[in-house]
Amino acid sequence: MKKIFLSSGLLFLMLGTVFLSAQTVMASGGSVIDRIHAADKPFDSMGIESAHHLPVKTVLAQESYQGGTFKVLARKDSITRFRCSVCHTDKKVLVSDGALFTHGDIVINHGRGNDRLACIECHDEKNRDFLSDAEGKQIDFDHSYQLCGQCHFRQKRDWLGGAHGKREAYWAGERVVRNCTSCHSPHSPAFETKMPATYSLPLDK
Amino acid sequence: MNSSGKKEDEMKVTDILEKKSTRRSFVKNLSIAAAAGSAGLVTGGCVSLGKSEEMGLKWEEYFKSNYRLMTQEEKDETVARLVRLAKIQNDADIQISNQEPRENVLYGYAFNISRCKGYMDCVEACVKENNLDRKAKTQYIRLFEMDSGQLDPTSGDGKYFHEVPVEGKFYMGVQCFHCENAPCIKACPTKATWREPDGIVVVDYDWCIGCRYCLAACPYWGRRFNWGEPEVPKEEMNTKQHYLGNRMRMKGVMEKCTFCVQRTRQGKLPACAEACPTGSRVFGNLLDPNSEIRYVLKNKKVFRFKEELGTDPKFWYFID
Ligand code: SF4
Ligand code: SF4
Numbered sequence: 001m002k003k004i005f006l007s008s009g010l011l012f013l014m015l016g017t018v019f020l021s022a023q024t025v026m027a028s029g030g031s032v033i034d035r036i037h038a039a040d041k042p043f044d045s046m047g048i049e050s051a052h053h054l055p056v057k058t059v060l061a062q063e064s065y066q067g068g069t070f071k072v073l074a075r076k077d078s079i080t081r082f083r084c085s086v087c088h089t090d091k092k093v094l095v096s097d098g099a100l101f102t103h104g105d106i107v108i109n110h111g112r113g114n115d116r117l118a119c120i121e122c123h124d125e126k127n128r129d130f131l132s133d134a135e136g137k138q139i140d141f142d143h144s145y146q147l148c149g150q151c152h153f154r155q156k157r158d159w160l161g162g163a164h165g166k167r168e169a170y171w172a173g174e175r176v177v178r179n180c181t182s183c184h185s186p187h188s189p190a191f192e193t194k195m196p197a198t199y200s201l202p203l204d205k
Numbered sequence: 206m207n208s209s210g211k212k213e214d215e216m217k218v219t220d221i222l223e224k225k226s227t228r229r230s231f232v233k234n235l236s237i238a239a240a241a242g243s244a245g246l247v248t249g250g251c252v253s254l255g256k257s258e259e260m261g262l263k264w265e266e267y268f269k270s271n272y273r274l275m276t277q278e279e280k281d282e283t284v285a286r287l288v289r290l291a292k293i294q295n296d297a298d299i300q301i302s303n304q305e306p307r308e309n310v311l312y313g314y315a316f317n318i319s320r321c322k323g324y325m326d327c328v329e330a331c332v333k334e335n336n337l338d339r340k341a342k343t344q345y346i347r348l349f350e351m352d353s354g355q356l357d358p359t360s361g362d363g364k365y366f367h368e369v370p371v372e373g374k375f376y377m378g379v380q381c382f383h384c385e386n387a388p389c390i391k392a393c394p395t396k397a398t399w400r401e402p403d404g405i406v407v408v409d410y411d412w413c414i415g416c417r418y419c420l421a422a423c424p425y426w427g428r429r430f431n432w433g434e435p436e437v438p439k440e441e442m443n444t445k446q447h448y449l450g451n452r453m454r455m456k457g458v459m460e461k462c463t464f465c466v467q468r469t470r471q472g473k474l475p476a477c478a479e480a481c482p483t484g485s486r487v488f489g490n491l492l493d494p495n496s497e498i499r500y501v502l503k504n505k506k507v508f509r510f511k512e513e514l515g516t517d518p519k520f521w522y523f524i525d
Contacts (some may be wrong), residue, residue: 036492036499039492040494043310043495048307050472161497161501162500163500163525166481169473169479171478172490195367196348196366198329200328200363
């Protein structure tokens with residue numbers, strides 16, 4: 001019985017090897033760089049049906065990507081106390097509620113050195129439901145990249161192109177990318193120091 | 206091979222088996238008969254039904270060919286057998302896909318060394334996604350903590366475990382680079398490893414004989430060998446599998462990063478790229494001029510590791 005095992009296995013092995021070598025020779029094309037240069041027609045990634053259903057809320061970006069449209073993750077839904085105008089009215093507030101109403105928990109660690117940003121440098125002074133840029137133009141929270149981009153223009157350029165930030169879940173299908181504030185806390189945008197998720201054993205090579 | 210059966214004696218063999226028979230199924234039937242005979246001798250015919258089904262499936266599995274030589278029908282059959290075997294042996298409900306590569310797709314990867322913070326969320330996600338052996342702590346991705354100015358991971362620390370990022374250090378991830386001109390493929394004596402048309406370098410785990418030539422040939426620490434039977438707790442197993450990807454491996458076979466073939470052929474990002482909280486990992490179609498990966502290649506300072514070896518990897522490093 002063992003013999004049948006061995007001899008038949010060996011036979012397949014030899015046949016397979018001969019046949020597969022022939023295939024490899026036929027399949028070899030140019031280098032990656034050559035193939036990239038030759039590929040200038042856009043790929044229809046919408047043809048990949050499985051990439052169409054993202055279970056997250058998105059908005060159409062007010063910018064263009066490679067001449068086309070793209071979407072960013074919506075932001076307003078994840079701001080716990082939005083709409084801000086519910087509290088930010090002319091109504092009087094009790095001192096005992098002060099801690100809750102003054103955002104005492106927010107620490108600003110944004111700006112160079114001791115030159116920390118003040119709230120109203122990003123938040124609109126009159127209408128708290130909006131942000132506003134240096135020229136006073138109101139900016140929707142869902143499109144905060146328009147605000148961040150006025151100082152961080154290099155990052156914004158890279159983000160528009162795809163070298164900064166990241167796509168959500170799919171490489172194919174409609175382009176959906178994370179908003180600046182999906183990853184960075186606007187009040188303290190630098191990434192934190194922390195323990196790594198795991199560690200590695202030495203390689204056996 | 207000769208199903209037309211022109212010669213007399215061949216006709217006879219066909220007649221005896223009462224059906225058209227290829228050489229492969231002929232040998233297979235013979236050996237099943239032999240097995241049934243010997244099993245009968247040893248156990249006296251007391252094989253339970255479940256056991257005999259399992260044995261039958263394993264026999265069929267033993268005689269399947271290299272994945273690249275299978276017809277679509279044979280691919281579907283082996284997948285069905287593996288799903289059934291997982292149910293019988295581990296009571297696991299898994300799905301195994303044999304989804305083919307897509308046309309006009311060539312996967313590429315770019316890694317931002319000025320953004321990576323060494324958090325290792327990618328490594329963790331990869332282990333879970335790809336059902337990597339928890340016992341031997343197999344990982345496809347290595348992250349090296351490097352001094353600024355270095356560019357060779359061999360001089361970095363690949364075993365760090367402290368708060369990251371450390372001031373003055375940067376982090377460099379290494380995994381299989383899916384070389385277009387891959388030395389591992391050339392080294393394999395059984396053609397158990399090859400490059401798919403979409404650029405992913407895969408292993409047929411059932412065809413690999415475990416000689417580890419490929420591991421020695423790879424200049425990038427891309428390959429992992431199963432010295433023991435891989436162990437994954439049943440409740441942690443990823444049941445969405447691909448034949449060439451994260452299906453359970455066995456003792457004595459080689460495995461490696463497959464760009465998460467089970468995900469990427471569905472349009473998803475690889476698990477590492479999805480898990481990275483810093484956006485250091487860019488993945489996409491190199492043949493699409495509008496893809497993010499093409500933007501990086503065109504607009505950023507990129508380099509490939511050990512480019513001079515001529516392996517033509519599809520994995521680039523870039524800086525902001
Ligand atoms: S990185 Fe190593 S394992 Fe991956 S394709 Fe290249 S030679 Fe093969
Ligand atoms: S270990 Fe397996 S894949 Fe690697 S060279 Fe040997 S047979 Fe080929």
